[in-house]
Amino acid sequence: MIFKPLVKVPCAILERGGKVLAAQRSEGGSLALKWEFPGGKLEEGETEEECLRRELQEELSVEIAIGDRLPVTDRDDDTRTIRLVPFVCSLTSDTIVLTEHEQILWLTPEELPYLDWAEADRYVLRDYFAYKGIDMDSFVP
Numbered sequence: 001m002i003f004k005p006l007v008k009v010p011c012a013i014l015e016r017g018g019k020v021l022a023a024q025r026s027e028g029g030s031l032a033l034k035w036e037f038p039g040g041k042l043e044e045g046e047t048e049e050e051c052l053r054r055e056l057q058e059e060l061s062v063e064i065a066i067g068d069r070l071p072v073t074d075r076d077d078d079t080r081t082i083r084l085v086p087f088v089c090s091l092t093s094d095t096i097v098l099t100e101h102e103q104i105l106w107l108t109p110e111e112l113p114y115l116d117w118a119e120a121d122r123y124v125l126r127d128y129f130a131y132k133g134i135d136m137d138s139f140v141p
């Protein structure tokens with residue numbers, strides 16, 4: 001059994017007017033051009049909520065209200081286990097300014113599964129649909 005360091009990554013499922021924000025990773029880095037929920041790695045001494053507020057400020061220049069915490073999803077790569085910690089959130093500021101992502105889209109829940117998501121996010125999506133009481137199998141081919 002090999003133990004890898006656990007990296008917690010709080011991420012935001014941002015809701016607005018029945019839509020959800022999806023963010024496309026930039027071309028250069030890891031998981032290039034895959035879609036994800038904005039967020040990032042927890043730093044030493046931070047709570048999950050503090051991390052999420054910091055990351056959303058850094059990546060989208062927004063303030064958020066943080067709601068329910070959904071189940072975590074773990075993904076192993078060669079050197080570490082990434083633990084996605086999703087929170088359902090809303091915006092409390094108006095203007096979004098992208099600093100890291102290629103683009104963002106506001107999509108209805110039904111549209112979300114058609115993006116090319118980072119692998120672990122498929123599980124986050126499934127948990128989000130369960131949370132919303134939406135039957136994903138009724139519309140995903």
Ligand SMILES: Nc1nc2c([nH]c(=O)n2[C@@H]2O[C@H](COP(=O)(O)OP(=O)(O)OP(=O)(O)O)[C@@H](O)[C@H]2O)c(=O)[nH]1
Pocket residue numbers: 009010011029030031035036037038039040041075082084118119120121
């Ligand atoms: N923010 C975010 N990260 C995700 C999601 N899904 C997923 O696998 N990740 C992974 O979780 C890590 C988050 O790290 P980060 O956002 O601070 O950024 P990074 O690109 O500098 O990370 P890396 O270069 O170490 O991979 C990345 O490895 C990213 O690929 C997601 O939905 N949101």
